Amino acid sequence: MVMSVTLGVSFLLMTLQHNYGLVLLLIMIGGIGYGGMHPTTNRGIVYWHVQKQRGTAMGIKQMGITFGSALAAILLLPLAETHGWRMVVLIACIGLIITGVIAYFLYRDPVLEKNNNHLKAKPGSTFKSIAAMAKNKALLLISLCAMGINGSQMALNTYLVLFTYEQLGINLVLAGLLLVISEVGGSLGRIGWGVISDRVFxxxxxxxxxxxxxxxxxxxxxxxxxxxxxxxxLLVPLFFVFGFAVSGFNGIWMNLASELVPKEQAGLSSGFSITLGSMGVIFLPPFFGLVVDQTQGYTFGWLLISFLMVIVMVLLTMLNKLKKEQQSAR
Structure with a gap:
């Protein structure tokens, strides 16, 4: 509930502002609420579901993000055109706060976790736990993998329309539709890969x-x-599959980050991994654009993603070897 209220109230106040600096500050505060949502919900999934169910559960949770974005585009944009963005965002914020309050009263922790809630963290233990996360080689490896895939996902979303419009000569509306198709693929991938990981592997x-x-x-x-x-x-199935893979990995990543540590550290480990993994979103799209500008084409930009995937595969191999060594040492 705290995360929902933090995000909802900050954006609600933003609709009343006309000072650009205050707007940026409120957006940053809202980001704190949004960023804290992942560790909290990941922890709940780890406690409520056994390992062979978590992939599906995490995929459904992660699909809510892309589904919510699509719902906002369908509902909020037309309403904003009619009533103005301030009123629409304000109503959406009220809805978010109400949802958070409802979730607070309806959600119940598992009995086992309730019994452990009396164990209070000692002063300074949080910083020690964060330091321990930084020393966890397996968690660092999966976070570096996520950095590469996250950045590639954002590069696809940023440059797909420009690439198909400028280089392939696709109509701008149809180019935008390819982005929608890619996002639909990513939404289905978030559940699909979770189901595959649970039931097939x-x-x-x-x-x-x-x-x-x-x-x-x-x-x-x-x-x-x-x-x-x-x-x-030919472009429709290609970008659907591209999105299904690169935009659908999030649930599997969240599962790995949560399962590499004891249950009680699941929230902290996923938050730590998200912090590192999000660096790819910040740095890769601008670098992709620089490559496009310097080479006067998109070929080397897309090959950059392929090269990054080779690096990610090496990191996954190292992680797999590390996990086997840890299992054999037990």
């Missing part, structure tokens, strides 16, 4: 991550060499 996330990285590698390599005039009918 018995909760083994690393194998699924390797498949996702392989698909992303080949999809970006194919996109790099698409000629101008490529039939639209």
């Amino acid at each position: 018995g909760g083994e996330r690393l194998k699924v991550m390797a498949i996702i990285v392989t698909i992303t590698l080949f999809a970006s390599a194919v996109v790099a060499f698409l000629p101008s005039g490529t039939p639209y009918g």
Whole structure:
């Protein structure tokens, strides 16, 4: 509830502001509420579900993000055009706060976790726990993997429309539709990969991550060499699969980050991993754009993603070897 209220109230206050500096400050405060949502919900999933169910549960949770974005585009944008963005965002914030309050009164922790809630953290233990996360090699490896895939996902979302419009000569409206198709693929991937990891691989996330990285590698390599005039009918399944892989990995990543540590540290570990993994979102899209500008084309930009996937595959191999060593040492 605290996260929902933090995000809702900060954005609600933002609708009443006309000072740009205050707007940025309120957006930053809202981001704190949004960022804290992942560790909290991840912890709940770890406690409520056994390993062979978490992939599906996490996928459903992660799909809520992209589904919410699509719902906002469908409902809020037309309403904003009619009533203005301030009124629409204000109503949405009120809805978010109400939802958070309802969740607070309806949600119940598992009995086991309730019994452990009396154990209070000692002063300074939080900083020690964060330091321990930084020393966890397995968590660092999966976070670095997420950094590469997250950045690639954002690069796809940022440059797909420009690439298909400028280099392939696709109509701007149809180019935008390809982005929608890619996002739909990502939404389905968040559940699909979770179901696959649970029911096909018995909760083994690393194998699924390797498949996702392989698909992303080949999809970006194919996109790099698409000629101008490529039939639209070929672009639709290509970008659907591309999005299904690179935008659908989040649930598997959240599962891995939560399962690499004891249950009671699941929230902290996923928060730590998200902090590192989000660096890719910040740095890769601008670097992708720099490559496009310097080479006067998108080929080397897409190949950059393929190269990153090779690095990610090496990191996954190291993580797999590390996990086997830890299991054999027990």
